[in-house]
Amino acid sequence: MQTIICMKWGNRYNYVYVNRLYQSILKHTKNKTQLICFTDDQANINKNVICKPLPKIKLPKVIALTPWRKISVWQDSLFKRNQDILFLDLDLVVTGNLDRLFKYNPGKYCVIENWTQIGMNIGNTSCFRFPSGKYHYLFEEFEKNSNQIWKKYHIEQIYLSEKIKDQIFWPSDWCKSFKHNLLPKWPTRLWKPAVLPSNTSIVAFTGKPDPDDVIDGKWPVKHSQFYKKIYKQLKTPQWVIDNWS
Numbered sequence: 001m002q003t004i005i006c007m008k009w010g011n012r013y014n015y016v017y018v019n020r021l022y023q024s025i026l027k028h029t030k031n032k033t034q035l036i037c038f039t040d041d042q043a044n045i046n047k048n049v050i051c052k053p054l055p056k057i058k059l060p061k062v063i064a065l066t067p068w069r070k071i072s073v074w075q076d077s078l079f080k081r082n083q084d085i086l087f088l089d090l091d092l093v094v095t096g097n098l099d100r101l102f103k104y105n106p107g108k109y110c111v112i113e114n115w116t117q118i119g120m121n122i123g124n125t126s127c128f129r130f131p132s133g134k135y136h137y138l139f140e141e142f143e144k145n146s147n148q149i150w151k152k153y154h155i156e157q158i159y160l161s162e163k164i165k166d167q168i169f170w171p172s173d174w175c176k177s178f179k180h181n182l183l184p185k186w187p188t189r190l191w192k193p194a195v196l197p198s199n200t201s202i203v204a205f206t207g208k209p210d211p212d213d214v215i216d217g218k219w220p221v222k223h224s225q226f227y228k229k230i231y232k233q234l235k236t237p238q239w240v241i242d243n244w245s
Contacts, residue, residue: 002033002102004086005073008041009054010065015044017090020244022049024094027243028201031099038073058143060150068156070125074139081133082107089126089204093211093243096174096201105168107131112204113169114157115180123167125157126204127175138163175202178214186231193237209234211244 004025008018022035023046035049042051055072070087079085086101088094104110109130111123138160142149153159161167176182182194182203196203205211209219219232 002029002031002086002099003036003079003083004033004088004098005036005038006088006090007054007070007073008037008039008090009069010040013090015041018049019044019046021088021090021092021094022046024243025098028094028096029098031102033098057139058146060147063150066156067125068150071139071142071156071159074130074135076133076136076139079132083132084129085132086129087125087127088202091206091210092126092202092204093240094201095196095203095239095243096199098201101127101129101170101174101201104129104170108166108168109135109164110168110170111157111160112175112202113172115177121167122161123157123169124204124206125160126206127170127202135164173197173199175204176200178203178205178209179207183234186233189234191235193235194240196237196239203240211240214240215245 006018006021018037025033025035037045037049037051038054039045039051040054045051054069055075055078057069057072059068073087084102084106086098101110109128111128112126114120114122114124142159149159153162176197178194182196183189184192184194205214213220214234215236217234217236219234221228221232
């Protein structure tokens with residue numbers, strides 16, 4: 001049994017994101033696979049998704065709704081030891097086979113090389129796999145010194161990248177960023193949609209736009225930044241519709 005986990009808290013992403021992720025997982029796996037969703041609200045989530053309460057973690061209030069909450073999945077009590085657990089953010093689209101993410105360097109921590117920090121040994125935790133129980137100290141150290149750690153590292157994936165000395169990056173063509181890798185530069189994006197590479201399994205939609213925005217052909221901007229509408233425009237790629245709707 002392959003185990004994939006996700007987390008849903010607050011109101012940024014609703015149950016639809018969990019259900020679409022689950023359907024994508026079924027579409028892009030051949031091996032038996034389960035999805036566990038840690039959430040504070042399981043209403044309307046597909047009954048075949050295993051819903052569990054958000055793992056407990058001591059978080060400073062100022063970062064309670066940030067990705068620092070993902071540190072909670074590293075604690076020793078959540079899974080049987082020595083399982084490879086694949087974590088997927090909700091704001092990504094599965095576009096290709098996921099089974100190979102379990103076969104790649106089993107027993108190791110595997111993560112995306114952050115697209116904006118190539119060569120700096122920083123992982124992007126939109127998609128990562130870890131062996132349960134091996135790195136439980138990451139959670140324990142954070143709980144003891146949460147204020148100091150978040151003030152030092154600012155972002156949880158930087159904390160993980162410094163502490164896990166044997167991290168391995170996924171092959172670069174497996175996981176892409178919609179904005180940083182696939183979206184054509186302006187003004188080309190006004191008439192040309194993003195092209196999906198043939199060997200890509202994961203496309204992450206960090207920040208804005210979300211997959212729903214892309215399908216609607218929108219790139220939301222803050223009212224105070226209306227001038228960004230000049231270049232924050234895009235065409236909807238068919239592959240997003242095929243893998244997300």
